[in-house]
Amino acid sequence: MTGLRGAVVGFGKLGLLHAGLANGLPNSRLAAVVESSAVIQRVVRQYFPDVNVFSRVEELIEARQSDYVIVATPTGSHVSIAEKLVEASIPVLIEKPLSLNAQEAQPLVAALNRNWVPNMVGYMGRYIDTFHKAAQLLHRSVLGKIQMVRSSMYVEQLLKPGEGWRYDPATSGGGVLITQNSHVIDKLLWMFGDITGVLGNTSQLVSRLVEDHVHAYLEFSSGAVGFIDASWSARHFRTPTISIHAQGTNGTLDVDDDEVRLFLDNSIGETSSGWTTWRKPDLYRPVPLDIGGTQYTLQMIDFLEAVTNRSDLDSNVASGLKTQLVIDAVYESARQGGTRVDVGTLVS
């Protein structure tokens, strides 16, 4: 068998998805799985006899059987696992969010400074066709100077207290802000540049230990301002639903999972003035294998290419750290009763 040898650490829902892609895409195969659950170990051994199964990441590294590793464990263990892989010079794709907080990610940042390898943080939302299109337009500065950004993320996930690691801040880092809403912050940074200051408020609608709703005012280094509103206890949202609206000196842009709507005062290049709408079927990019949505496949293709070429990626530990810094600042502001907090001054 040829191709890059991949390994997946943490064989839950996302681990299974990544494993399927690692095994199904051209130029890659699944060589190993690291998983502590005996049941899952047995399932993998039974159905994937060519795949090695380990209980600990150290055993995987010692076996020297992987050209890249995907870390899909609960958030609290991302850094320690990824740090070991980087030290062993193995490229890593780490599921989002990067870490419990920015400070906690420091050893991984230091390890990459000492020994750089291709690294990615799995903000797959960047690969959803509509957001991909919106970012392309924004990176071409079609809106002129950005003045204002509104964003939201809603999902009906939790209408009574939840159980499991996601609702324990020690392993998850927090509630909706760091879980699904980290996707929104990643997208805002990617589309509109650095965020320098925030005012945040979090509230518990049903949970005891983590926030179910967050609202934050954002100041961008470009001078733009905006806000995020997010809840995982929002009725009528079957799946996580992200919307972003931006207004610039030359028009407006609205993007969600369904479409991109652009309004321009003046044409920019081939993009004409007035309203233009792109719907999902307009933007669909086929993939060799779709398991849980094309965004996961497109992300994996980019990652495999970076592993092959030893090149850097847009969504990497550095960008993931910026997202953590904004999240930390919102939490800090909320703790202080909503006062303004600088982003990035919380970590030395």
Add this chain to the structure above:
Amino acid sequence: MTEVVLPRIVLGHNAFFGVDHLSSQRGAERAAYFSDVANVMTVIASAVDSGAGGLMLSTHPRAVSICEALRVDTFLGSNLEVFPLLPYAQKYVTRANELGLVRVVTQTLAAASTRDKVGLGLDFARTIYRRDPLDMVRALMRLELRMFRKLNVSTVFLHDAIAALNLPEVFSLYESTLRRRFGTAAGIATKNLSLLVRRFQEWGMELPVVLTHVNKVGFHVNPSQEEYEKALAHPELAVMAMGTLASGYLNPEEAYSYVNAFSSVKSIVVGASSTAHMRATFGSITASKT
């Protein structure tokens, strides 16, 4: 070749459960309207009246009351074939976020009502204790299919992960469980049609009925329009086409003149939420077939 005769027009379930691949907001509004099962039954009755012979139904929690209403309505119950789609993935995805996959499965089995356990004659406690994955799959299937009892079911569709993950043993288990326990054929839903056809050939297994997107703009079609049209031409393939209007992006006339050109397409799933919409859409299917 799978000897299953499929109704030409099958009513889709997406509107009933708030799934809308073009607009999440429209989806949420429809979910609210169809939370009243009487509204669902009105649409189903009118679909049958307009020429639909089948109903696609995923194992969404709300499907339970739709099935109950169909059992009561003997006319619909006997004139409509129900096509279960297993599992309603979002149900498990949301819960797996909390509990992890293994606990979702064990809790689902443990939470089955006593009546279900007795009725199914399953030793759930043993299944959970032994944690044998095949036992679990069998037990889950039986639990998920329980809601369809006494309805007119000839084919059950399974979500695609099996072919995507290259797991012929799991498909065999699924197929044999359906055949032996339920007397139905096994179908498979996929967004990777050409891969699926290739995999079944490699496995030396007979192609199941396939539920897949067929539309001329290539929405949810992989890995390319050309490859997938080649797969659609496979002589032993029986397809139930979905996504034919590309979520409302195409008009029915252009959509169905494309779809009807493939002889492998035996059946078409059409989502509809009003009688007028259904008459128009169903009419275009029949008109472009001539």
